[in-house]
Amino acid sequence: MNLLRKERSQRSLLRNSVPAARPQGFESLGASLSLGNTANFTFLASSGVGKDESSSRPGVRCGGREESLEISSRSSVRVSGTKKSVDGSDIGRFVAVLSVSKWTGGINKELQHRVLEKFNGLIRRHCDRLPLACVVQPGTGNWDCGGTNVKDNACRGMVAPDPHKRVLILMSDTGGGHRASAEAIKATFELEYGDEYIVNIVDLWKDHTPWPFNQVPRTYNFLVKHETLWKFTFHGTRPRLIHQTNFAATGIFIAREVAKGILKHKPDVIVSVHPLMQHIPLRILKTRGLLDRIPFTTVITDLNTCHPTWFHKLTTVCFCPSKEVAQRALKAGLKQSQIRVHGLPVRPSFSKPTRSKDELRRELGMEEDLSAVLLMGGGEGMGPVEETARALGDALKCPHSGKPLGQLIVICGRNKRLANRLNAVEWSIPVQIRGFETNMQEWMGACDCIITKAGPGTIAEAMIRGLPVIINDYIAGQEVGNVPYVVDNGVGKYCENPNEIALTVAEWFTTKRTELAQMAENAWKLARPDAVFRIVHDLADLAHQKALLTQPQALAF
Secondary structure (H helix, E strand, O other): OHHHHHHHHHHHHHHHHOOOOOOOOOOOEEEEEEEOOOEEEEEEEEEEOOOOOOOOOOOEEEOOEEEEEEEEEOOEEEEEEEEEOOOOOEEEEEEEEEEEEEEOOOOOHHHHHHHHHHHHHHHHHHHOOOOOOEEEEOOOOEEEEOOEEEEOOOOOOOOOOOOOEEEEEEEOOOOHHHHHHHHHHHHHHHHHHHHHEEEEEEEHHHHOOOOOHHHHHHHHHHHHHOHHHHHHHHHHOOOHHHHHHHHHHHHHHHHHHHHHHHHOOOOOEEEEOOHHHOHHHHHHHHHOOOOOOOOEEEEOOOOOOOOHHHOOOOOOEEEEOOHHHHHHHHHOOOOHHHEEEOOOOOOHHHHOOOOOHHHHHHHHOOOOOOOEEEEEOOOOOOOOHHHHHHHHHHHOEOOOOOOEOOEEEEEOOOOHHHHHHHHOOOOOOOEEEEOOOOOHHHHHHHOOEEEEEOOHHHHHHHHHOOOOEEEEEOOOOOOOOHHHHHHHOOOEEEOOOHHHHHHHHHHHOOOOHHHHHHHHHHHHHHOOOOHHHHHHHHHHHHHHHHHHHHOOOOOOO
């Protein structure tokens, strides 16, 4: 009862000492924890505006704040500080106190950690401060500060924060473009910041949801192969009422596991590169009060047509690859301040200056004096690759002299059967049949045009290399808009017929070279080779701002 009356008195004193008007994010709290018959501990955290919180040691400026740590007696720990505005003026003060009301015997290590964990939790939630490293050594009056024992009020250390900042990229293997963008962002972080950032790429649906939700990637692959089913799924879930209801119902079953998958990485910033990675993760952050502490960003990987699930009003920043997508984001309810148009993130190797075509062709074993067309079927070698290759083999041979008008490079990806069939053909022009290639920036730099399906990543890479594009296929739904994006901007053409494609390439290499050169110029103008670097720099700024608000780098006294 005495302890309860004492606690109520402390709370009353605390309420009277804190002004009514407080900066947003500052809290007042009084709480007590009684641990059996060993000892009673009282935890207090308070804040105020213009309140003079003195300390026995001078403050140290760190991350825009003044910090101080005081051991006022053998029975209490006190953390106080001043929050600074941009111009350096004081906008609020806080104090957090850990006091031991009485000692009745020795305290074991488990009890110490429980007490310290409780106190550190209060600091994180209500004082926005770095937690304490100090624990009391019972019976000695000493404080253990990170392994160094310092007597009485001479404590000099706090927990050293993790020197690495952590970036969590959420994706799902529904098509190769999402993983490609995630890998591009990760590679750029490593290139720009070395080991300063730890970047984790996580497939939440596959790795952190129960059955049947973890079958989403397989379901997507099945639906895409059956175009009617995919059209129904894509367009049927566009209305907000439909997809928000679906996410709400799905979240009931997977929210707990998704939360574990996210929070175990302790991210400083979260990046979503998939349309299904917005609603449930943001709801989890909101429910746990972490929206203001962990910036959540979206990197859209569709050049034009976007499913509405890409856009969420609670996202911190939405990175759009084009002005068309930015307009869609505004119509979806996002504010202009949330939108940044940098371009589509592609592998950082594409931002490097390319060598001349002649040099690349010599290195890659190509004919130096012949125009070259690059035929791609994606990572799996899908689509009418074989039919188009055979048609090109016939069209790029001069009907009068029999000499080749150009050369052909076919990228079969992981489709070994396709590669074997094409290698068995007797070609009348120079042809190279390649498997899965990791140096696509060089193959694109050595060619004069490209034939591919309407994948946004391949189109963005082709534009950086100044390659006119012939689109021969697309996935209904998200890739439909990529066709007019290419055609209307004068970057290429759309054609599904292999013979017509071959005829177009033959004309580009002979009588319509001017048209080919103009399309190459348009592609260069539309390209954004620095997009991934601008995105990564903005993400690093967000992580740095979060660190200034919640985790100063170090404190010394």
